[in-house]
Amino acid sequence: xxxxxxxxxxxxxxxxxxxxxxxxxxxxxxxxxxxxxxxxxxxxxxxxxxxxxxxxxxxxxxxxxxxxxxxxxxxxxxxxxxxxxxxxxxxxxxxxxxxxxxxxxxxxxxxxxxxxxxxxxxxxxxxxxxxxxxxxxxxxxxxxxxxxxxxxxxxxxxxxxxxxxxxxxxxxxxxxxxxxxxxxxxxxxxxxxxxxxxxxxxxxxxxxxxxxxxxxxxxxxxxxxxxxxxxxxxxxxxxxx
Amino acid sequence: xxxxxxxxxxxxxxxxxxxxxxxxxxxxxxxxxxxxxxxxxxxxxxxxxxxxxxxxxxxxxxxxxxxxxxxxxxxxxxxxxxxxxxxxxxxxxxxxxxxxxxxxxxxxxxxxxxxxxxxxxxxxxxxxxxxxxxxxxxxxxxxxxxxxxxxxxxxxxxxxxxxxxxxxxxxxxxxxxxxxxxxxxxxxxxxxxxxxxxxxxxxxxxxxxxxxxxxxxxxxxxxxxxxxxxxxxxxxxxxxxxxxxxxxxxxxxxxxxxxxxxxxxxxxxxxxxxxxxxxxxxxxxxxxxxxxx
Numbered sequence: 001x002x003x004x005x006x007x008x009x010x011x012x013x014x015x016x017x018x019x020x021x022x023x024x025x026x027x028x029x030x031x032x033x034x035x036x037x038x039x040x041x042x043x044x045x046x047x048x049x050x051x052x053x054x055x056x057x058x059x060x061x062x063x064x065x066x067x068x069x070x071x072x073x074x075x076x077x078x079x080x081x082x083x084x085x086x087x088x089x090x091x092x093x094x095x096x097x098x099x100x101x102x103x104x105x106x107x108x109x110x111x112x113x114x115x116x117x118x119x120x121x122x123x124x125x126x127x128x129x130x131x132x133x134x135x136x137x138x139x140x141x142x143x144x145x146x147x148x149x150x151x152x153x154x155x156x157x158x159x160x161x162x163x164x165x166x167x168x169x170x171x172x173x174x175x176x177x178x179x180x181x182x183x184x185x186x187x188x189x190x191x192x193x194x195x196x197x198x199x200x201x202x203x204x205x206x207x208x209x210x211x212x213x214x215x216x217x218x219x220x221x222x223x224x225x226x227x228x229x230x231x232x233x234x235x236x237x238x239x240x241x
Numbered sequence: 242x243x244x245x246x247x248x249x250x251x252x253x254x255x256x257x258x259x260x261x262x263x264x265x266x267x268x269x270x271x272x273x274x275x276x277x278x279x280x281x282x283x284x285x286x287x288x289x290x291x292x293x294x295x296x297x298x299x300x301x302x303x304x305x306x307x308x309x310x311x312x313x314x315x316x317x318x319x320x321x322x323x324x325x326x327x328x329x330x331x332x333x334x335x336x337x338x339x340x341x342x343x344x345x346x347x348x349x350x351x352x353x354x355x356x357x358x359x360x361x362x363x364x365x366x367x368x369x370x371x372x373x374x375x376x377x378x379x380x381x382x383x384x385x386x387x388x389x390x391x392x393x394x395x396x397x398x399x400x401x402x403x404x405x406x407x408x409x410x411x412x413x414x415x416x417x418x419x420x421x422x423x424x425x426x427x428x429x430x431x432x433x434x435x436x437x438x439x440x441x442x443x444x445x446x447x448x449x450x451x452x453x454x455x456x457x458x459x460x461x462x463x464x465x466x467x468x469x470x471x472x473x474x475x476x477x478x479x480x481x482x483x484x485x486x487x488x489x490x491x492x493x494x495x496x497x498x499x500x501x502x503x504x505x506x507x508x509x510x511x512x513x514x515x516x517x518x519x520x521x522x523x524x525x526x527x528x529x530x531x532x533x534x
Contacts, residue, residue: 040527075251082244084251088462089243095467108523109514111505123502130467137458137465143252144459147443149426150434151450155471158296158487160303162288163310168431171424204524205515 031197040204045108048101055094056189060182062087067178071141091133098126110202118199121192128188132181135173149173250460252446257415257429260438261406265378268406269385269399270359271436275315276398277352280435283315289431290314296488303488311427319432323414324401333401336394343393351393358389383407450475470494 013021065083066074074080102122111119138149149167156162166172261268274280278292286293288310295304313319324337340348358375365372375388385403387396405411415428433439443449446459456472458464474480474490483489505511514520521528 039530040524042526043523045523081248081251085244085247085249088249089247092463092466093243099467104523106504107514107517107519109511109520111511116505119505120502123504127498127501133465133467140251141254142250142459143254143442143446144250146254146430146433147439147446147448147459150430150439151448155487155491157288158304158485159491160307162304163307166288166311166425166427168427169311169425174424204527205520207528 027194027198038201038203041201045104048097048104051097052094052101053189055090055097056185058090059087059094060186062090063178063182071139071174075141091136095129098129102126108202112202113199115199115202118192118195121188121195125185125188125192128181128184132177132185135167135177135181138167139170139174139177141170250458250462252459255433255438255442257406257412257433258409260433260436261403262383264436264438265383265385265403266359266362266376267437269387269403270356270363272320272399272402273352273356273359273395275319275432275435276395277349277356278316280315282313282431282435296485298485298488298492301488313428313431318428319415320398320402323405323411324398326414327401327405330401333397336397336401339394340398347393350391351395355387355389355392355395355399358387470497
């Protein structure tokens with residue numbers, strides 16, 4: 001065998017290199033997996049974003065067990081009914097904490113600072129989660145499913161969607177519910193979280209100018225004014241704990 | 242903890258067999274409409290048939306544009322087809338042949354003659370009045386007796402269909418297709434939805450449209466509470482009385498969804514959080530520490 005020759009620099013970067021560089025540039029490891037957050041993240045409202053993800057994990061885990069055992073399992077076994085109940089309450093909690101999370105982000109104007117895509121992916125996740133739950137309700141194989149299917153068909157048919165999303169077809173609804181729509185929700189949540197990591201958590205509003213002026217004038221009375229007479233710029237709130 | 246404390250609802254489903262045994266007159270009244278093509282399903286339009294245009298809003302006819310994807314002919318699929326599967330009943334076979342051979346006008350006359358006393362019975366029952374004696378049931382056999390002249394073979398057809406339904410055979414017949422395994426319950430569900438049993442059970446479980454419909458769930462469970470805004474429109478005018486309520490509500494929700502997504506770019510709305518200082522409550526620790534300037 002001949003001796004190993006030294007690696008030669010490629011004349012042009014391959015697509016894998018370009019992709020890797022672009023990904024690392026957009027999401028360097030310290031942003032992707034941070035070990036600290038700004039001090040203003042110490043607020044109860046931030047719990048609801050994490051709680052939404054936790055509820056989604058419970059839903060996917062309990063739903064996977066129900067899917068593995070088959071759609072009829074939970075009707076005739078206590079264990080199955082238990083997992084169905086976990087799935088149901090996971091969904092109820094998921095929507096509850098997600099709505100609180102959305103309202104919280106609205107009042108924080110969390111789209112500021114180039115974060116519009118973070119808001120948009122969150123809003124679309126909510127809107128996709130609704131039709132993800134619906135085929136679950138009509139796949140229950142009980143009276144609830146029968147009634148909801150016969151009622152929901154009219155709205156869905158009215159906009160033409162019933163042509164390919166037939167809520168009275170159990171097999172089709174089961175497929176949408178256990179695979180197609182959950183994949184969409186999980187991908188959207190993943191994109192949402194990655195965008196949060198990339199742009200960081202939105203900082204608080206600075207207090208209004210009038211109060212800032214009052215505060216600076218009080219400070220000026222207690223200490224010498226800066227040589228140029230200007231007020232101090234807002235201090236960074238991005239200190240890491 | 243919620244799982245342990247509250248479990249989850251699981252009310253048994255309705256079947257056509259159960260419906261035809263519990264409410265045989267209602268079943269026969271509905272089946273007569275299916276035969277005559279006057280039931281809700283028969284006149285629905287797309288995606289089930291061409292007997293109606295479906296709903297529209299202004300120039301938008303999406304229901305019509307997407308066409309008939311799940312064809313249902315209630316006369317043949319719900320009545321004549323299942324009756325043709327019953328073996329060794331020459332009288333029934335003769336009645337089916339007579340009906341199939343008749344002109345449309347004759348079929349309509351037979352159907353109306355048979356449906357009239359049934360409709361009078363249903364109306365009287367709903368209004369709490371004494372029902373007319375022209376319709377009765379035989380408690381021993383569960384058969385429905387309708388005194389109607391000029392109904393041709395329709396009494397024989399309905400008698401045969403009621404017997405098939407009460408035996409459980411119609412539930413299976415409406416699922417039958419080329420495949421052995423079945424997952425599409427469109428036909429039996431629509432047949433039952435045209436009748437009164439599902440409505441009766443739904444009303445008892447606060448599930449009717451005027452009770453906020455499908456947003457609720459059987460029992461005292463929260464249901465799909467996230468559909469509150471969607472269900473709200475059905476409770477107010479002009480949606481409440483509109484024949485096109487479903488498409489109008491869906492369009493309103495579509496526009497609102499778009500607004501929801503585009504909030505960051507909508508003037509005034511995107512400034513509301515700045516003007517209404519709820520953020521001070523959210524970040525109160527931050528401002529208390531004097532880091533907000």
